[in-house]
Amino acid sequence: MKNIIVVGNGMVGYKFCEKFVAKSASKDFKITVFGEEPRPAYDRVHLSEFFENQDAKALEMAPAEWYADNGIELIVDERVTDIHRSTKKITTVKDREFSYDYLVLATGSSAFVPPIKGVEKEGVFVYRTIEDLEGMLAYADKLKKEKPNAKAAVLGGGLLGLEAGKAAMDMGLEPHIVEFASKLMPRQLDLRSSQVLQLKLESIGLNIHLSKATNQILGDKAITGMEFGEDDVLDVDMLIISAGIRPRDELGKTCGLEMGVRGGIVVDNKMQTSDENIYAIGEIALYNQMIYGLVAPGYDMAGVAVDQILGEVEALMPDEIDMSTKLKLIGVDVASFGEPFMPASKGHSIIFENKTQYLYKRINVSLDGKSLLGGILVGDASDYNMLHQVYLNGMAIPEDPSQLILPASEGGSSFGSVLDLPDTAQVCSCESISKGDICCSITEDDCNNLGDVIEKTKATTGCGGCKPMVVDLVNETLKSLGKEVKETICEHFSFSRQELYDLIKINKVADYEETLNLFGDGHGCEICKPLVASIFATITMETPNRQPVIQDTNDRFLANIQRNGTYSVVPRIAGGEITPDKLIVIGEVAKKYDLYTKVTGGQRIDLFGAQLHQLPLIWKELIDAGFESGHAYGKSLRTVKSCVGSTWCRYGMHESVTFAIDIENRYRGLRSPHKLKGGVSGCIRECAEARGKDFGLIAVDGGWNLYVCGNGGATPKHAVLLAEKLDDETVVKYLDRFLMYYIRTAGPLVRTAPWLDKLEGGIEYLKQVVIEDSLGIAEELEQEMQGLVNRYECEWKQAIENPEMMKRFKHFVNSDDTDDNLVFVPMRDQKMPKAWS
Amino acid sequence: MQEDILKQYETVTEGNVKEWFEVGKVSDFPENSGACIKHKTKQIAVYNFTRTGKWYASQNLCPHKMEMVLSLGMIGDKDGVPKVACPMHKKNFSLEDGSNLAGEDLKIATYPVKIEAGNVYIGFSD
Numbered sequence: 027m028k029n030i031i032v033v034g035n036g037m038v039g040y041k042f043c044e045k046f047v048a049k050s051a052s053k054d055f056k057i058t059v060f061g062e063e064p065r066p067a068y069d070r071v072h073l074s075e076f077f078e079n080q081d082a083k084a085l086e087m088a089p090a091e092w093y094a095d096n097g098i099e100l101i102v103d104e105r106v107t108d109i110h111r112s113t114k115k116i117t118t119v120k121d122r123e124f125s126y127d128y129l130v131l132a133t134g135s136s137a138f139v140p141p142i143k144g145v146e147k148e149g150v151f152v153y154r155t156i157e158d159l160e161g162m163l164a165y166a167d168k169l170k171k172e173k174p175n176a177k178a179a180v181l182g183g184g185l186l187g188l189e190a191g192k193a194a195m196d197m198g199l200e201p202h203i204v205e206f207a208s209k210l211m212p213r214q215l216d217l218r219s220s221q222v223l224q225l226k227l228e229s230i231g232l233n234i235h236l237s238k239a240t241n242q243i244l245g246d247k248a249i250t251g252m253e254f255g256e257d258d259v260l261d262v263d264m265l266i267i268s269a270g271i272r273p274r275d276e277l278g279k280t281c282g283l284e285m286g287v288r289g290g291i292v293v294d295n296k297m298q299t300s301d302e303n304i305y306a307i308g309e310i311a312l313y314n315q316m317i318y319g320l321v322a323p324g325y326d327m328a329g330v331a332v333d334q335i336l337g338e339v340e341a342l343m344p345d346e347i348d349m350s351t352k353l354k355l356i357g358v359d360v361a362s363f364g365e366p367f368m369p370a371s372k373g374h375s376i377i378f379e380n381k382t383q384y385l386y387k388r389i390n391v392s393l394d395g396k397s398l399l400g401g402i403l404v405g406d407a408s409d410y411n412m413l414h415q416v417y418l419n420g421m422a423i424p425e426d427p428s429q430l431i432l433p434a435s436e437g438g439s440s441f442g443s444v445l446d447l448p449d450t451a452q453v454c455s456c457e458s459i460s461k462g463d464i465c466c467s468i469t470e471d472d473c474n475n476l477g478d479v480i481e482k483t484k485a486t487t488g489c490g491g492c493k494p495m496v497v498d499l500v501n502e503t504l505k506s507l508g509k510e511v512k513e514t515i516c517e518h519f520s521f522s523r524q525e526l527y528d529l530i531k532i533n534k535v536a537d538y539e540e541t542l543n544l545f546g547d548g549h550g551c552e553i554c555k556p557l558v559a560s561i562f563a564t565i566t567m568e569t570p571n572r573q574p575v576i577q578d579t580n581d582r583f584l585a586n587i588q589r590n591g592t593y594s595v596v597p598r599i600a601g602g603e604i605t606p607d608k609l610i611v612i613g614e615v616a617k618k619y620d621l622y623t624k625v626t627g628g629q630r631i632d633l634f635g636a637q638l639h640q641l642p643l644i645w646k647e648l649i650d651a652g653f654e655s656g657h658a659y660g661k662s663l664r665t666v667k668s669c670v671g672s673t674w675c676r677y678g679m680h681e682s683v684t685f686a687i688d689i690e691n692r693y694r695g696l697r698s699p700h701k702l703k704g705g706v707s708g709c710i711r712e713c714a715e716a717r718g719k720d721f722g723l724i725a726v727d728g729g730w731n732l733y734v735c736g737n738g739g740a741t742p743k744h745a746v747l748l749a750e751k752l753d754d755e756t757v758v759k760y761l762d763r764f765l766m767y768y769i770r771t772a773g774p775l776v777r778t779a780p781w782l783d784k785l786e787g788g789i790e791y792l793k794q795v796v797i798e799d800s801l802g803i804a805e806e807l808e809q810e811m812q813g814l815v816n817r818y819e820c821e822w823k824q825a826i827e828n829p830e831m832m833k834r835f836k837h838f839v840n841s842d843d844t845d846d847n848l849v850f851v852p853m854r855d856q857k858m859p860k861a862w863s
Numbered sequence: 864m865q866e867d868i869l870k871q872y873e874t875v876t877e878g879n880v881k882e883w884f885e886v887g888k889v890s891d892f893p894e895n896s897g898a899c900i901k902h903k904t905k906q907i908a909v910y911n912f913t914r915t916g917k918w919y920a921s922q923n924l925c926p927h928k929m930e931m932v933l934s935l936g937m938i939g940d941k942d943g944v945p946k947v948a949c950p951m952h953k954k955n956f957s958l959e960d961g962s963n964l965a966g967e968d969l970k971i972a973t974y975p976v977k978i979e980a981g982n983v984y985i986g987f988s989d
């Protein structure tokens with residue numbers, strides 16, 4: 027039995043263990059791992075997610091039991107302090123001694139803190155460990171209590187700095203990025219792309235300060251500002267330093283291993299240091315005179331060290347390491363690959379820039395125009411995976427390479443099928459999974475769907491950036507085998523939503539239990555129940571009152587559940603128009619039940635903090651005053667937003683409010699695969715943001731232009747033109763057909779925009795179906811919709827008038843008590859739920 | 864305070880029941896659904912699997928964000944194991960042993976249920 031000691035239980039140290047125990051020869055070794063941090067290795071790449079949920083467990087690479095289960099001794103919270111090479115022993119901070127046959131150094135790096143006067147002040151942080159984040163959160167909390175508009179700066183505008191900037195923003199602080207260079211992400215971006223990125227980041231509220239050298243951190247005990255020049259000061263209350271990394275190489279220094287001039291432990295392509303029994307991997311290893319600050323090369327190094335120790339001497343680190351990156355900043359795509367900046371002597375650059383849309387794309391092409399050398403994408407990196415593969419594999423590019431980056435014209439992409447990639451193409455670089463590995467797991471092994479493939483290969487489990495490509499590969503491979511690629515609903519129904527919709531309709535099934543008995547297996551779940559409920563609703567317009575227990579919790583109680591288990595109440599205010607009398611009623615009801623009141627982003631009013639038993643009482647008062655449900659809780663029509671239009675506005679061309687109200691009332695209560703929103707603007711100034719909706723109308727000379735399939739949210743899409751200059755009646759006709767066609771054919775929880783994306787033939791095909799009736803179903807669609815419209819009934823009215831239905835609005839079955847765990851705290855003259863921790 | 868609330872929930876098995884507490888008639892509980900009952904300071908979610916004729920009970924508190932909501936979640940099964948999906952973030956818990964079905968560390972306490980003469984009883988050990 028030989029002993030391996032791993033120093034450092036970070037991402038790479040963990041990967042070493044994982045790869046080691048996967049080999050059968052590992053039986054002859056005992057591994058002991060030392061980690062200085064108080065917990066087992068976690069996913070540093072996704073560290074920022076800790077801000078969202080403060081769930082350290084969710085970031086774990088593997089639970090503590092995993093090590094024991096695999097015969098590995100894990101000792102956390104104990105730093106290794108010395109290496110005694112002559113006796114092959116190490117000592118730890120607790121003065122314990124351990125012997126090794128092989129030593130693997132995976133001590134990673136720490137954040138580099140530049141020697142600026144005052145960096146030791148309170149409120150200055152680095153961004154590297156969970157403890158750093160906990161410190162920041164606590165400090166930000168304290169700041170916000172003392173100061174409503176506290177500011178936080180990030181020193182460093184690189185990849186990590188921008189992520190830290192986003193984190194500062196999420197913590198509710200005014201975010202500032204301070205960068206020494208004249209551009210953002212200086213290692214990845216050229217000046218123009220940096221400018222485009224800057225505009226975009228500023229538009230979402232990040233303040234950017236370039237070309238700033240910080241002389242001093244101001245403040246007595248705690249930081250109050252940063253001084254750049256004499257009269258150049260930025261007031262800030264917190265600072266996050268993200269100015270690069272420094273390898274944790276102190277162990278190497280003291281035991282006399284060969285070191286780099288600027289730090290790092292020198293390794294060869296076997297990952298061996300100058301001592302043949304000592305290996306170094308990850309961010310501590312200086313390979314090719316470089317520290318690679320990314321996990322993918324670190325994982326490769328771990329694999330090489332495993333093989334070398336087990337005697338597979340031909341496993342070597344490649345000479346060239348790909349440093350392409352795609353940033354996962356929410357809402358902003360940034361990617362850079364290959365040679366992003368290229369001197370004109372080596373090739374030609376093709377640049378596409380559109381600042382109005384915050385888009386910048388650059389590709390560098392060889393002088394003969396035949397191969398792709400690198401590039402930069404800002405604003406839209408959806409083609410990154412494909413471009414990156416073309417670059418890595420030296421694949422042929424179109425005769426006119428500009429097609430690779432020009433916005434896709436109708437008809438779609440200029441890339442071939444993913445199956446054209448060579449088998450060796452590395453698709454998941456974090457886990458080194460090639461296209462061949464993925465396809466083989468289906469063709470050779472018995473993987474049958476995406477889940478199987480991920481479980482088998484571990485592809486996508488690192489940064490996740492390769493997911494779209496893996497999905498495509500799996501689907502294409504399955505198709506090429508003649509296997510059906512079925513988007514089945516869940517383990518209980520092996521049908522697609524559309525198939526089940528047809529089955530239920532043709533067989534006139536009306537109950538969930540019956541549906542499950544006839545077409546499904548098992549006892550159902552939270553995925554198929556609401557889906558089947560939605561199908562019933564779109565066939566017969568039944569409300570959630572008839573089968574409440576198969577509804578999503580929101581639909582079941584006809585209200586949106588809030589973070590503390592209370593509910594919100596949103597009455598319909600069609601088109602956003604409301605009389606003063608009705609406004610007074612809402613005010614009075616809110617006051618009586620002490621509800622937090624807010625104007626929503628959908629032109630209506632939301633009353634928050636109602637308890638279950640209060641819902642019917644509140645709704646009774648609202649209904650008596652002429653209100654009805656706003657269906658804010660359902661996957662259903664929400665609002666049709668309006669602008670004031672020709673009745674008041676000096677530019678208005680048609681009566682947009684009237685039309686918005688008519689349309690909202692026509693489709694109110696309509697259930698659909700996802701929520702539906704509309705908008706009506708009185709002229710092209712578009713104050714109702716109609717093109718950000720599932721359907722939008724814009725008044726023009728001669729009628730309405732009808733746009734479809736837009737949305738806001740996480741992936742905003744502008745709606746596209748379906749038809750021009752329509753009269754009111756034709757608008758309704760086309761809308762009936764469009765909506766009903768979507769409802770029939772979309773997958774569960776697929777909104778109109780992604781539905782259109784997937785629709786073969788795209789908008790042109792949709793035009794044929796809706797306008798030219800190419801499928802011959804237009805009349806049927808209109809009749810179905812009219813049937814649903816005729817059967818509309820306010821479900822809240824239905825519920826409060828029926829004692830049996832009312833039973834569900836009670837917290838306890840065996841007591842009239844109410845939930846005594848609810849605690850509210852005051853906020854700006856109203857109230858909010860008390861945060862739990 | 865939140866630790867105290869969580870601490871009062873510990874799994875009870877039929878073997879260590881000290882009191883069978885009557886919580887209502889079978890007809891008070893919606894079919895194929897959960898509902899909440901109160902016992903002293905505890906909130907217990909009771910699940911009526913009419914489809915299989917089985918009953919389960921667990922703490923009403925979701926250990927994820929400490930919300931009193933599990934009785935409002937949808938019930939069903941995963942690979943045959945009866946489960947509840949928390950309405951907040953859809954974490955799935957086994958109603959047989961309270962474990963989280965995604966393998967996470969979260970766990971809920973479960974309680975035995977018995978039906979006698981149309982009445983529903985939950986077993987407590989305190």
Ligand code: SRM
Pocket residue numbers: 586587588594596624625626627628629630631632658664665667701703718719736737738739740741777
């Ligand atoms: C209340 C409100 C925020 C506000 O205070 O203004 C709101 C609140 C919620 N939104 Fe919203 N959205 C609200 C307007 C919007 C808007 C603005 C708009 O409608 O013009 C958008 C962007 C437009 C759009 O939908 O395309 C919006 C995009 C979303 C999304 C992203 C949808 C997407 O396709 O990407 C979600 C998530 C989802 O539905 O899956 C969401 C989900 C939610 C949920 C339901 C989250 C949840 O499950 O709890 C929130 C419910 C709160 C509640 O209990 O009432 N909300 N949400 C707004 C209610 C409008 C209304 O009167 O009904």
Ligand SMILES: Cc1cc2nc3c(=O)[nH]c(=O)nc-3n(C[C@H](O)[C@H](O)[C@H](O)COP(=O)(O)OP(=O)(O)OC[C@H]3O[C@@H](n4cnc5c(N)ncnc54)[C@H](O)[C@@H]3O)c2cc1C
Pocket residue numbers: 033034035036037038039040060061062063070071072073074104105106107132133134135153154155186189274277307308309310318319320321322324489
């Ligand atoms: C916020 C953030 C975002 C990132 N995003 C990305 C990204 O998107 N893509 C990407 O590729 N990379 C990203 N990285 C970089 C990536 O996390 C690192 O490349 C990777 O973690 C390096 O792994 P490692 O094991 O070498 O070092 P580490 O993960 O730093 O692990 C080293 C461990 O060794 C311990 N240690 C040090 N000395 C001793 C000692 N003497 N005794 C015992 N233990 C010791 C340390 O405490 C630490 O736990 C990001 C990093 C951060 C901080």
Ligand code: SF4
Pocket residue numbers: none
């Ligand atoms: S954006 Fe919408 S979903 Fe997100 S917190 Fe605000 S209201 Fe909730």
Ligand code: FES
Pocket residue numbers: 925926927928929930949950951952953954
């Ligand atoms: S509170 Fe239950 S899953 Fe989040």
